[in-house]
Amino acid sequence: MYSYSDFDEAFVRARVAQFTHQVERRLDGSLTEDEFRPLRLMNGLYLQLHAYMLRVAIPYGTLSPRQMRQLAYIADTWDKGYGHFTTRQNIQFNWPKLPDVPAILSALADVEMHAIQTSGNTVRNVTADHFAGAAADEIEDPRPYAELLRQWSTDHPEFQFLPRKFKIAITGAPHDRAVTKAHDIGLRMVKNAAGETGFEVIVGGGLGRTPMIGMTVRDFLPVEDLLPYVEAVLSVYNTLGRRDNKYKARIKITLHETGKEEITRLVEERFAELRPLFGGNDQKLLADIREAFAPPAFGNAPTDAFDAFYKADPAFRAWADTNLAAHRNDQYAIVTISTKAHGATPGDATSDQMRLIADLAEAHGHGDIRISHEQNVILPHVHKSDLPAIHAQLLKAGLATANVGLVSDIIACPGMDYCALATARSIPIAQEIATHFDAVKLEHEIGPLKIKISGCINACGHHHVGHIGILGLDRAGVENYQITLGGDGSEDAVIGEKTGPGFAYDEIVPAIDRILRAYLDLRASPEETFLMAYRRVGMEPFKTALYGAEGSRNAA
Amino acid sequence: MSRRFTPKVVTANRLREGDVVYLAADDRWTPHHHEAELIEDEAHAQLRLLHAASQRLEVVGAYLADAKAGANGPEPTHFREAFRTRGPSNYFHGKQADLTSPRA
Ligand code: HEM
Ligand code: SF4
Numbered sequence: 001m002y003s004y005s006d007f008d009e010a011f012v013r014a015r016v017a018q019f020t021h022q023v024e025r026r027l028d029g030s031l032t033e034d035e036f037r038p039l040r041l042m043n044g045l046y047l048q049l050h051a052y053m054l055r056v057a058i059p060y061g062t063l064s065p066r067q068m069r070q071l072a073y074i075a076d077t078w079d080k081g082y083g084h085f086t087t088r089q090n091i092q093f094n095w096p097k098l099p100d101v102p103a104i105l106s107a108l109a110d111v112e113m114h115a116i117q118t119s120g121n122t123v124r125n126v127t128a129d130h131f132a133g134a135a136a137d138e139i140e141d142p143r144p145y146a147e148l149l150r151q152w153s154t155d156h157p158e159f160q161f162l163p164r165k166f167k168i169a170i171t172g173a174p175h176d177r178a179v180t181k182a183h184d185i186g187l188r189m190v191k192n193a194a195g196e197t198g199f200e201v202i203v204g205g206g207l208g209r210t211p212m213i214g215m216t217v218r219d220f221l222p223v224e225d226l227l228p229y230v231e232a233v234l235s236v237y238n239t240l241g242r243r244d245n246k247y248k249a250r251i252k253i254t255l256h257e258t259g260k261e262e263i264t265r266l267v268e269e270r271f272a273e274l275r276p277l278f279g280g281n282d283q284k285l286l287a288d289i290r291e292a293f294a295p296p297a298f299g300n301a302p303t304d305a306f307d308a309f310y311k312a313d314p315a316f317r318a319w320a321d322t323n324l325a326a327h328r329n330d331q332y333a334i335v336t337i338s339t340k341a342h343g344a345t346p347g348d349a350t351s352d353q354m355r356l357i358a359d360l361a362e363a364h365g366h367g368d369i370r371i372s373h374e375q376n377v378i379l380p381h382v383h384k385s386d387l388p389a390i391h392a393q394l395l396k397a398g399l400a401t402a403n404v405g406l407v408s409d410i411i412a413c414p415g416m417d418y419c420a421l422a423t424a425r426s427i428p429i430a431q432e433i434a435t436h437f438d439a440v441k442l443e444h445e446i447g448p449l450k451i452k453i454s455g456c457i458n459a460c461g462h463h464h465v466g467h468i469g470i471l472g473l474d475r476a477g478v479e480n481y482q483i484t485l486g487g488d489g490s491e492d493a494v495i496g497e498k499t500g501p502g503f504a505y506d507e508i509v510p511a512i513d514r515i516l517r518a519y520l521d522l523r524a525s526p527e528e529t530f531l532m533a534y535r536r537v538g539m540e541p542f543k544t545a546l547y548g549a550e551g552s553r554n555a556a
Numbered sequence: 557m558s559r560r561f562t563p564k565v566v567t568a569n570r571l572r573e574g575d576v577v578y579l580a581a582d583d584r585w586t587p588h589h590h591e592a593e594l595i596e597d598e599a600h601a602q603l604r605l606l607h608a609a610s611q612r613l614e615v616v617g618a619y620l621a622d623a624k625a626g627a628n629g630p631e632p633t634h635f636r637e638a639f640r641t642r643g644p645s646n647y648f649h650g651k652q653a654d655l656t657s658p659r660a
Pocket of ligand 2: 413414415416419420421422423454455456457458459460461
């Protein structure tokens with residue numbers, strides 16, 4: 001795992017000291033709120049509906065057990081004993097008090113963490129495939145490149161005041177678990193005809209009020225060219241981006257308005273200027289970073305215990321079937337720990353749960369923990385013989401829900417229970433859907449399905465790329481929920497389509513129930529997933545299920 | 557442009573803790589919505605908002621929120637403001653836990 005250099009350490013400590021002073025000056029009145037607000041946002045501190053909210057970056061979703069324990073300590077000491085993992089591989093604390101924030105940032109610095117650039121019009125936390133370095137289908141671990149990008153972008157003087165926030169996601173595998181096509185820049189490792197690794201560079205994806213799938217501006221970028229190329233994209237965007245209109249300021253709009261050809265030409269031109277300026281120091285740095293991400297020393301032991309348990313224990317089998325993924329070493333498995341127990345708040349973990357996960361990672365997981373953009377926690381390297389013990393401990397802690405990738409594994413943004421921008425609640429909708437499908441025992445029957453919920457058009461909950469997306473709106477002073485179908489955040493990314501008029505708060509769970517029962521009726525076979533069925537039959541049968549034959553015609 | 561003025565309360569978040577407060581008629585900041593001053597006159601509302609905005613060491617982000625008269629004092633008219641009087645719906649946190657309100 002990457003450790004801070006002396007420079008990183010000094011930099012983060014200096015920022016904590018600076019912000020400590022800024023908080024003091026706000027509290028004694030030397031700074032007004034207007035002066036203070038941008039300073040607190042530069043340090044990840046928001047003011048939300050009921051309290052402050054501190055957003056802490058988890059670079060490329062990777063955490064050590066020590067860091068996880070420190071997050072638990074922060075939750076216990078300065079918050080309410082839990083933290084919220086987000087779709088951007090951050091953790092949010094929902095209840096810090098302003099005078100305590102310097103102490104929290106200092107506690108984070110003790111474990112090489114910070115909240116810098118988790119807000120503001122800068123390059124945000126670089127996110128990555130949560131199975132990076134472990135997945136069976138991976139070309140190369142993308143995290144060294146993510147770390148290189150993080151170091152390059154942190155406090156980059158040219159990119160502190162971009163037209164709008166800027167999000168980069170990276171994956172090393174052909175199966176896209178990082179939603180690269182919905183980011184400002186998506187980087188996908190590919191191999192060229194000569195067998196060399198490089199990146200497909202996708203630009204201009206994004207969700208929010210104008211969702212767009214990114215466009216490929218380079219099919220193959222040699223890995224050595226990564227920094228100058230990304231810098232070229234950012235510098236073109238920094239010049240052309242619409243600063244006159246916040247809603248048109250994202251690079252997706254720039255790309256759309258300027259045209260892919262022209263943007264590509266400008267980027268390539270700028271790249272040609274920048275390339276010689278990167279004299280090779282970035283490659284030296286990358287070599288050092290790579291060493292820090294060397295794979296763990298995998299053990300070699302029989303996996304019979306796993307096979308025996310799998311045969312004998314149905315609960316273990318169900319969990320293994322949904323929550324394990326293929327590791328590149330076939331004695332090993334990738335374990336996804338669901339934070340979505342039926343009725344729980346998606347993405348929340350209590351401090352006790354965080355400590356248990358840290359213990360498990362240490363005892364059985366080579367000390368590696370990941371946070372997924374789907375708001376779950378992952379132990380990427382577990383020997384199969386350790387799985388029964390892990391499952392038993394997770395079970396005791398309420399963390400063994402066998403639902404990864406199923407109807408209750410919902411992404412939900414904080415919505416109006418926490419977020420000042422929200423137009424409706426998200427969390428209770430997720431809780432009720434999960435509880436309902438657990439009660440009617442249809443979860444496993446329905447099979448792979450991604451439901452994603454946002455509480456406003458900003459789309460933090462990724463609803464546009466949910467197989468079923470739910471968007472909470474305010475319709476004349478009451479909560480109303482709009483449904484989209486057929487979205488997909490994978491390598492075949494698609495934006496979902498609206499079904500028609502929205503549903504009131506107490507109508508939304510029955511509406512989702514109708515959609516899924518219609519799917520069960522019309523699917524060609526149990527192997528045909530909801531998304532496959534939707535692609536085959538289209539919107540019509542679901543509209544009928546939602547609005548009736550008459551309503552379906554009217555809604556069309 | 558002028559729309560008919562509807563009753564308002566002045567609300568904000570406390571600077572140190574971040575929690576939701578309301579301006580009472582006696583200039584106190586109260587956590588209880590029903591203790592807020594219900595303002596029926598537009599000019600008076602602007603004055604009270606100015607007063608709130610001057611309390612820079614006390615509160616942040618003061619604004620006028622719609623309200624109506626209720627049996628025990630002002631009540632919110634929009635669900636967002638109703639949530640702000642309580643706290644989140646997924647946990648018993650925020651005001652619903654911090655206040656032992658007889659009206660809870
Ligand atoms: C509660 C505090 C939050 C606030 C104030 C907030 C604010 C915003 C805003 C203003 C946008 C729209 C930006 C634009 O289109 O330019 C946005 C988008 C987004 N946010 Fe949040 N957000 C919050 C929490 C979260 C959480 C908890 C997550 C993850 C669960 C998240 C992930 C995202 C994502 C993925 C997008 C859309 C992707 C895109 O940038 O195109 N945000 N958020
Ligand atoms: S989608 Fe809207 S409501 Fe949800 S967290 Fe984002 S900004 Fe808040």
